[in-house]
Amino acid sequence: MHLNGEDLRALVSKTRRTYDEHAAIYVRTTGTLDMFPGLDRELARFFGALPGGVVLDLGCGAGRDSEYLIGLGAAVLAGDVSEEMLRITRGRCGVFGSVQCDLLALPLAAGVFDGVWACASVLHLPRRVHPAAFSEIHRVLAPGGVAAISLKAGEGEGWVRDVRMPSARWFSLRRPESVLEELHAVGFGTAEVLPSGRGDWFVVEAVKT
Numbered sequence: 575m576h577l578n579g580e581d582l583r584a585l586v587s588k589t590r591r592t593y594d595e596h597a598a599i600y601v602r603t604t605g606t607l608d609m610f611p612g613l614d615r616e617l618a619r620f621f622g623a624l625p626g627g628v629v630l631d632l633g634c635g636a637g638r639d640s641e642y643l644i645g646l647g648a649a650v651l652a653g654d655v656s657e658e659m660l661r662i663t664r665g666r667c668g669v670f671g672s673v674q675c676d677l678l679a680l681p682l683a684a685g686v687f688d689g690v691w692a693c694a695s696v697l698h699l700p701r702r703v704h705p706a707a708f709s710e711i712h713r714v715l716a717p718g719g720v721a722a723i724s725l726k727a728g729e730g731e732g733w734v735r736d737v738r739m740p741s742a743r744w745f746s747l748r749r750p751e752s753v754l755e756e757l758h759a760v761g762f763g764t765a766e767v768l769p770s771g772r773g774d775w776f777v778v779e780a781v782k783t
Contacts, residue, residue, distance in 0.1 A: 582700065586676060589698050592741045593614060593635075593656035601636045603738040612771025614642065614679040614723070617691070619768070621646045623779065625718040632677065632711070633695020637663030643691065644668055651687075653680070653689035664708055677707045685716045692723045694775075701731050701746040704753075708758060709760040715782040721762070753778050754764065 589729075593600065600764050607614050617639060627648050631640045634652040636659060644667050652663045652672040660672045675681055677692075679697060689710045696704055711721050728747025735742040750767040757765040761781025770776050 582703065585682075585700070589743065591657045592684055592743060593654075594658040594738060596739055596741060597636070597656070597658040597662060600659075605636050605638055607638060607642060608701060612770055613639075613693075615725075616768070616770065616777055617642050618646065620689060620720065620722040620779065621648060621782075622719045624648075624689045625720075628687050628690040629691060630682070630687045630714060631669075632675075632680075632690055633690040633698075634669075634672075635659055635693075636661050637666040637669070637773060639691060639693055640669055641667035648689075651682075653682075678703060678710060678713055680710045682714045684701070684713050687714050688716055688719050690715060690719070690721045692721065694726075696723055696726055697725050697746050697748070698744050699746065700744070701748065704746070704748070705756045705760055708757055708762075712757075713759050717782055719782045720781045721757075721782070722777055723753075723780070724770065724775055724777045725750075727776055750776050750778065 593734045629643055629650050630653055631650050632653045634640050636652045640650045640652050640663055650669045652669045653675045654660050655672050664672055696707050725748045726774040731746040733742040734745045754765050757780045765780035768777045768779055
């Protein structure tokens with residue numbers, strides 16, 4: 575499905591409203607790490623690969639991953655399209671700041687983060703704009719910085735309703751090898767696909783060299 579610029583803006587607005595309006599449900603259905611087998615190990619691996627401790631949690635949701643990273647010793651800036659998600663995250667854990675943001679135009683300076691953790695956030699954008707989101711992630715990373723991006727394997731994209739939210743959300747499924755190609759194309763020096771304990775989800779870890 576091809577979306578023009580107006581459709582893309584409408585998609586982002588709908589995504590924002592969904593998370594703002596159903597924040598309490600989202601906290602109940604996603605709020606703890608034990609709901610997602612292996613996610614704690616993925617977070618620990620990511621943190622262990624960083625050249626420093628300053629992290630952008632891009633698509634922070636209700637702060638589950640920010641809280642864990644802070645516990646490991648990271649200084650975390652929480653970023654999300656939903657102001658309600660950011661409010662919950664600020665109340666939950668000691669992030670050093672928060673920013674409401676569009677993944678395609680991050681309101682952040684270049685080269686300031688040692689890591690960008692993007693768990694199940696880029697997939698809410700149409701597949702054709704994923705390279706632009708990857709480029710923004712690359713831009714805000716410092717040299718040697720690491721991005722960890724979790725996506726769901728498959729071919730299709732569109733509005734999906736699942737058990738975690740009462741409203742449909744946009745999901746873009748991806749082939750891992752295509753994601754690797756796009757990350758290299760926007761300037762990442764190395765990128766690899768890592769296993770996930772969550773069915774058809776996968777994590778791509780890329781380094782800005």
